[in-house]
Amino acid sequence: MSTFGDGLDAAVRRAFTRPAPKSAPARMRYLVRQLKGTRQVAQLLRVSQRTVERYVRNQIKKPRPDLAARLEREVNRRWQPQVRARARQRAATTGGIVIDTRARIGYTAPIGTTDEDRLRHLTVALPPQYAARLFEAREQGAPDQRLREITAEGLKEIYFQDSGRRAGQLEEVRFTDIEHVEFDL
Numbered sequence: 001m002s003t004f005g006d007g008l009d010a011a012v013r014r015a016f017t018r019p020a021p022k023s024a025p026a027r028m029r030y031l032v033r034q035l036k037g038t039r040q041v042a043q044l045l046r047v048s049q050r051t052v053e054r055y056v057r058n059q060i061k062k063p064r065p066d067l068a069a070r071l072e073r074e075v076n077r078r079w080q081p082q083v084r085a086r087a088r089q090r091a092a093t094t095g096g097i098v099i100d101t102r103a104r105i106g107y108t109a110p111i112g113t114t115d116e117d118r119l120r121h122l123t124v125a126l127p128p129q130y131a132a133r134l135f136e137a138r139e140q141g142a143p144d145q146r147l148r149e150i151t152a153e154g155l156k157e158i159y160f161q162d163s164g165r166r167a168g169q170l171e172e173v174r175f176t177d178i179e180h181v182e183f184d185l
Helices: 004-013 026-033 036-046 049-056 063-076 082-095 130-138 143-158
Strands: 095-109 118-126 172-184
Touching: 004 036, 004 082, 004 130, 004 143, 004 172, 026 036, 026 063, 036 049, 036 063, 082 130, 095 130, 095 143, 118 143, 130 143, 143 172
Parallel strands: none
Antiparallel strands: 095 118, 095 172
């Protein structure tokens, strides 16, 4: 199961115009250029400066798994920041965001209505204000639960209430048992 934050990051990565470096030495060289020195990269990755220098010179090519994961994460965080910013801006102002999810979704409604959770597969285009809220929360380091709540609010308004045309007394939408969630810009 992927998390909501990972899904948002993946959606932004699909907007990249060039692929990020793949090999460990290329990734290390990229980080050295970005951070302007091997000492800063060594501190960031929690390795020695000498180790960073050996990767830069292609003397080491295969990092251990934990270092490989940190290296990939740090390169992806810094790769094409202007393309990333434009994609977020476009989604937050004009394009919106599409969510594709398979999850158990229920809601709180007045007595006399069926509000049981059901397994649903939904593909819904959320308007730009929800994209803006999701990206803003992600930037501030909000937990996955908060991103889930924002998405549930968007589904409530757009899918269940049809932008105010039906189900006006619906109070809350709940996401549980998420099997799949994917975002697209």
